[in-house]
Amino acid sequence: MRIFMLSNPNAVHTQRWVKALAERGVVVMLYSFRPYKDNGYYQDMNNVQIKSFAKQRELKGIRNFFPIKLLTYYRTLLKDIKASIQSFQPDIVHAHYLSDNGLFGALSGFHPLIVSAWGTDVYDYPKWSGSRARVIRYVLRKADCILSTSHVMAKEVFKYTDKEWLFVTPFGVDMSLFKPLPVVKQKNHVVFGIVKTLSHGYGIDTLIDAFALLRARRPELSISLRIVGEGKEREQLERQAADLGLSKEISFMGRIANDKLPEVINQFDIFVALSRIESFGVAVVEAMATGCPVIVSDAPGFTEIVEHGQSGLIVKCDDPQQASEAMENLVDHEELRLSLAKNGRERVRALYDWGKNVEEMISVYKLMSTNKNV
The missing domain is CATH 3.40.50.2000 (Glycogen Phosphorylase B;)
Structure with a gap:
């Protein structure tokens, strides 16, 4: 053909x-x-x-x-x-x-x-x-x-x-590439992560605000946020993190080649995508394939991928408070994280292989x- x-x-x-x-x-x-x-x-x-x-x-x-x-x-x-x-x-x-x-x-x-x-x-x-x-x-x-x-x-x-x-x-998702990998993680430390273009539609600012709310509410937690991607809003988002006093806890990793992403996502404990608009959400599917539990906004593309409470958690768009509460929930409940991760990978295998x-x-x-x- x-x-x-x-x-x-x-x-x-x-x-x-x-x-x-x-x-x-x-x-x-x-x-x-x-x-x-x-x-x-x-x-x-x-x-x-x-x-x-x-x-x-x-x-x-x-x-x-x-x-x-x-x-x-x-x-x-x-x-x-x-x-x-x-x-x-x-x-x-x-x-x-x-x-x-x-x-x-x-x-x-x-x-x-x-x-x-x-x-x-x-x-x-x-x-x-x-x-x-x-x-x-x-x-x-x-x-x-x-x-x-x-x-x-x-x-x-x-x-x-x-x-x-x-x-x-x-x-x-190529499930032979995006899969759980043996990685060494810092004990008693939770890493939140996102892979997305740094533009307004993808709600990175909401994620930073949600992380700040969780940090303020639970200062005893050892947590960090890694943002992977480039875009026109990077400087603005870096200023937002600095103004919130979170420059040390929030790292901007820039663009990473697709074949290197599985290793990066495997370093995350929780993947958080709070887009304002989303037609599908490949990065979320990739995270689910690696066995990383996900929190997503109720943007239509995400609600097609994720079943709330089964293969991930869904929160309201533009609601950093609700997002921070979902992040806290997964920090506190490791069994829930493991369940969402297992179900998420199975869902990807069934629908998005x-x-x-x-x-x-x-x-x-x-x-x-x-x-x-x-």
Whole structure:
């Protein structure tokens, strides 16, 4: 099978999909309209070709005026995409992220066309303006099949289409990589942790406030908070920690490569994710796979992953007090931590095992390539 994939080659989810498909004998041409800096990730992969349309935009004064971009830069880009598809002769074109790659896929005129919604492309982009909402409706109308990473995001997609061909294909976890590891931990010390982009939507500020409340309420506890990730709010969050007098207890670890995360997460005793919005929550699934008990907000993507009291604890969004009480509960009750950890890993094995997710994706490919109605 041959798949022409429109996606960002630098995105970790793209890398994981391409690698998994190639290992199963699927031939992939990965096309990017962004300049691609080759870091060697795809270098030794069989069945994979990379093509980047690296021409830079020169319309600096009107770069956000959609019709102008469409008639100039995008016209040249679309011509190159069509030529690349014709040369590659794929069975399917698969575009990841609706508002850019999805649009190029729709305009290419190729069928079967599969489009994947990732999150902000359906939660945020169509709400910015009526014209952008029309773009999303157009892309979904032209697609033969739609993929969503979660059921809750599928509901959001259905606000813009009534198309029946929609499948949920999660960004699952490689359980051979994300698993419990033998680590040496400091005795009688509890480490809270989070792996997330440092931006407002992911509630890192709420987590810091919750940690501060717990520290103030239980000063005798030996606790710390490790924040893994980068983002535009890092300086602001570091100031918040300093203003609360917690610079020693809260450490900012920066971005860590995905294959190094299992070792880092295994150092955590409790994983806390308090996002304000979440379409799925891969990091939470990764934490559950390592056997780390989780506390999450009631953002819709999390409530699909976590069963409250069974595979984790769920607290109200933007409620540092309730979050701090849940954190305290797990500090005080080791048996509950162990139970949540065990049940969480079992839930990931049942629903979010990466190998199963990839096979489900390939099944969709086979279905669409043989569907006579497309």
